[in-house]
Amino acid sequence: MPAMTLYDAVGAALVEEMRHDPRVLVFGEGIATKRHDLVQEFGALRVRNTPLAEGIIAGTAVGAAGTGLRPVIDLLFAPFLCYAMDELVNSAGKLRYMSGGQFSFPLVTLAMTGAGWGVGAQHNHNNEAWFVHSPGLKVVMPSNPADAKGLLKAAIRDDNPVMFFLDIGLLYQPGEVAAGEHVAPLGKAAVLREGGDVTLVSYGKTVHHCLQAAETLAAQGIAAEVIDLRSLKPLDEATILASVAKTGRLVVVHEANRLCGIGAEIAALVAEQAFARLKAPVVRLGGPDAPVAASYPLEQAFVPQAEAIAAAAERLCRPQHA
């Protein structure tokens, strides 16, 4: 299989979907500059640069999606979404429902976030849970190039607005991507490693930290199962519950602020539906209730690392050592 970066996998998905459906168009902050190959193949009407004005970019996408086009917009960094909240939350997320189903909004919003570039809190803020809490929106965050391509293709074909988060730290990491048509369904988690002692659930770059932790744990005789959520809404509850039913132990890991994060939802889900199967309390590892610092050591300290994940899992499996 050819290797490509997550950034190039996004480009490959855009090319394939623009060939697949003439209603797909892309616009955003510098996308025609940075992905000039798209302009060359599809022309300046379907690939457009925009003003640095997130509100009108998103509003234009919502208006276009509601009346027949299938836009993909690039708003660059997730904190910039704050300028587009009305358009994404009040319009894209609600106008289908509020109109009694008269409209649908097939629209994908791309935004980067996460540690890796030391860009500070106004370019790095894992705010994906905000959109999970907003009705009508789907939320996706891939952990590897193959999923980025497959999930983006599915997001573009979906008739709902999809928030598609790209992890800055993974953007230029190469990974194998199968050639040809591959659409990864939204709402389906991936079990990346099977194990019977503890379940590690994550998404984005911390999936890789969980896989590293699983290696460490294996050396200690603890078999960890690693689940990559891939999409946060719809959430693949069945895969999480099936794993916890098997292991009885759960560590949920994400880079986003722990407070009211996805981990809280998953912990509550397991408490409500699998309490009797738990052998130990659910543990959540996430960022602190703090903006992200630009300084590299502080940026790294914000993110749950493999050592902390392994230690937490080990405490659950061997409470006598806690």
Added chain:
Amino acid sequence: MTPAQHAIDPRHLLEQMLLIRAYEEAIVAGSEAGKVPGTCTSVGQEAAAVGVVNALTADDLILTNHRSAGHLLARGANPGRLLAEVMGRSDGYCGGRSGSLHISAKELGVVLTSTIVGAELSLAPGVALSQTMLGRQGIVVCFFGDGAACEGSFHESLNLAALWNLPILYVCENNHWQAFVHRREAMSREHVSAFAQPYGIPSSTVDGNDVSAVLIAATAAAAQVRASRRPYLLETWTYRTRGHFEPDDQAYVDQAEREAWLARDPIAMCRDRLVAAGSLSEAAAAALAAKVADRIASALAFAEASPYPAPSALTENVYA
């Protein structure tokens, strides 16, 4: 008779204005009686709505806002289905999910209605982009108020529409009120039409209480958008004679200013002119009013008989 022929018959314009007034007065009365939820009326602004909507063709698309009764009824909306929507009933245009503030009626070309002030302006370029890229002839008409003209989305929208050559007729109903604040306190210029010029967008202001003047100005503006496939901004200079939201005692309103505008009531002005010109007898005017009253009475009965949506349908249509 085709809609275009209706549009040039001033008696038809008068009838539409009477219908809008009667419809909103029925909501106010129902609200006072506790039978209908409160709403934002457009009383006093009927000519601005009727004049513009009658300048459009069937394939044009309209974006409106919370003060939308005039736009919807002038476009031919069924007042019974509108009242059903206001009252949260199944037969409303949005199945009761909208209520009065964000009624869309796709079948009439009234799309993506939002009550967020300025949202209509943020959505309009995308609707116009669809029209352009999908090869549709219809232009996009975006109704907003002087309040929305003070939102960033107004300026972002005009900039993009000018930049991307989007066929949008922006229609600012400058009704002098931004919720509970007079425009003098909130807007750096008197006229919203002045805001279009820096973007290279042609604009004009018309007496929004003179339905014939609005029709003429809007017809010319729409023709310019059709021909140029570029935006135009028409400001209709009018006045919100009732409060922001029913009920509203309007204690904050300069009564002398309000009285001056009430003396220029768009319906009375139109009727008096038609009577003076011999185009309408007093008896015919009374007959029109009675016909409209009958329609609203039937509409109310229809809405009251319409069932509420079932609680089991609570989460329908969240996702496509």
